[in-house]
Amino acid sequence: MKLYSRIRYAPFKEQFAGKKTAFATKNSCCRRFIAHEEFPKELPTADDFYAAEIDGLKEYRNGWAWGHCPFHADSNPSFTVNLDTGAFRCMSSCCGVSGSNIVSFVSQRDGLSYREARRFLEDW
Numbered sequence: 001m002k003l004y005s006r007i008r009y010a011p012f013k014e015q016f017a018g019k020k021t022a023f024a025t026k027n028s029c030c031r032r033f034i035a036h037e038e039f040p041k042e043l044p045t046a047d048d049f050y051a052a053e054i055d056g057l058k059e060y061r062n063g064w065a066w067g068h069c070p071f072h073a074d075s076n077p078s079f080t081v082n083l084d085t086g087a088f089r090c091m092s093s094c095c096g097v098s099g100s101n102i103v104s105f106v107s108q109r110d111g112l113s114y115r116e117a118r119r120f121l122e123d124w
């Protein structure tokens, strides 16, 4: 048994020989290693997300689009979004909400924390 385990773990140890990492010792932190691979799930692109969430969205130029603001009662389109980066801003003087990505958009609209908004978008 001892001999078998030595042969089995030899290549694994060599792989992490030069690195200061907790994974070098056998059976330690395996769960964390797997969790790190699974964590950054893909979010929807800003293009698809805003097309579904904002009504009356109309592309203008350079990837910017105008639509009705979901943060206040909007008759004239005053909400502008960037379809590449997800940045948004409301140009209305009574509102003035802004952010730099779709996670920020969801967290401000629904009153969620960053982590909750991100989880919402992963399932979106």
Ligand SMILES: [Zn+2]
Residues within 6 Å of the ligand: 069, 070, 071, 072, 079, 090, 091, 092, 095, 096, 097
């Ligand atoms: Zn607004």
